[in-house]
Amino acid sequence: RGGEEAEELAAASIEFEIVPGISSAIAGPAYAGIPVTHREHATSVTLVTGHESDETTGIDWQALAHLSGTIVFLMGVANLPMIVRKLREHGAPASRPIALISKATTAQQHTVTGTLENIAQRATGIATPALIVVGGVVQLHEAINWFESKPLFGKRIVVTRAREQASELKRLLEEAGAEVVQFPTIEIAPPASFESLDRVIGAIGDDQWLIFTSSNGVDSFFARLRHHGKDSRCLAGVMIAAVGESTASDLRGRGIEPDLLPEKFQSTALLPLLDEDQKGIRTAVVRAAKGSDELIDELRRRGSEVDLAIAYETRRVATSAADLHDIDIVTFTSGSTVDNFFEVLPDKTIIDRAMLASIGPTTSDAIRRHGRKPDVEAENATIAALVAAILRACDVRT
DSSP: OHHHHHHHHHHTTOOOOOOOOOOHHHHHHHHTTOOSOBTTTBSOEEEEEGGGOSTTSOOOHHHHHTOSSEEEEESOGGGHHHHHHHHHHTTOOTTOEEEEEESTTSTTOEEEEEETTTHHHHTTTOOSSEEEEESGGGGGHHHHOOSTTSTTTTOEEEEOSOGGGOHHHHHHHHHTTOEEEEOOOEEEEOOSOOHHHHHHHHTGGGOSEEEEOSHHHHHHHHHHHHHTTOOGGGGTTOEEEESSHHHHHHHHTTTOOOSBOOSSSOGGGGGGGSOSOOTTOEEEEEEESSOOOHHHHHHHHTTOEEEEEEEEEEEEOOOOGGGOSSOOEEEESSHHHHHHHHHHOSOGGGGTTSEEEESSHHHHHHHHHTTOOOSEEOSSSSHHHHHHHHHHHHHHHO
């Protein structure tokens, strides 16, 4: 209808611009593994407005029925019985392949194939909007069906991570075919006061150890470092510990290779790697305002002088639960995403049948505190590992 809309705008003297794109008549079939042309099946394609394909239109059914190429009917589901009847009345064989592609290119895409003889029965109740494709190219659907065969196709997966940090997880899940429901339960915000962080930065040369417990801590620490006109050179001589592979990766991005990196994404996993006798050792721990004090308490028990640097805080986000339906998997990347998700969840039965996926042991413990057992736990604390664990779990369940 682009031409009709352009005519109306021109008649009203309204300036407009036409941005060319790929027609749904080509893109939709392509997503269903049906190329509209193929050297062995069709060298031409004919587009027909399906919702106007009634008895009164001037469609040349005789010509359509005898075409050797592909026919694509747009918006013709309501007229499917009539379209099939007209083609057969004018000589199209009952065995001619036909496909209906519902909600093409979306996570709800559904393709039904058959012949002119049986498609009306097979496609009963198919959702609109839908395309109708007629011709030999339909036979390629089974071989080229790349989209609907993705490992997470048909899965609705909730991402609870802060929206500004969710892009990588969302991208990887969507690349695997999932329908992603963004349901951020937290946002990352500056701390109420930079006093503790500024104190640590000001005396950083006196510390033997600087411990980062998250990527957010790394980002906030170096942002504050720049605020004071300093950079990573001021960390010369300081040993660096990172909790989690993603934290270590962020440090490496700033030219710093961590001296300690525990296998588990738990701050307490550092304890076996640190000396039992911490007397005379100054340690700074960079973390969120809310967090476990177990690491700090144990280091102090061992004799270390520990400074806590509050680099950021997580705040609960007010989110509507309206999209939390037909959920297959819920992903959690921190204990705070777990706690806030269950706080805003109006009814726990909504996720009774959903898998809960955790990025690591601390997050898994938070899930258990809410009476559920994590179904999936990443082997290491990275987004890629979390997605890999989900893929393995779904493959086992399939």
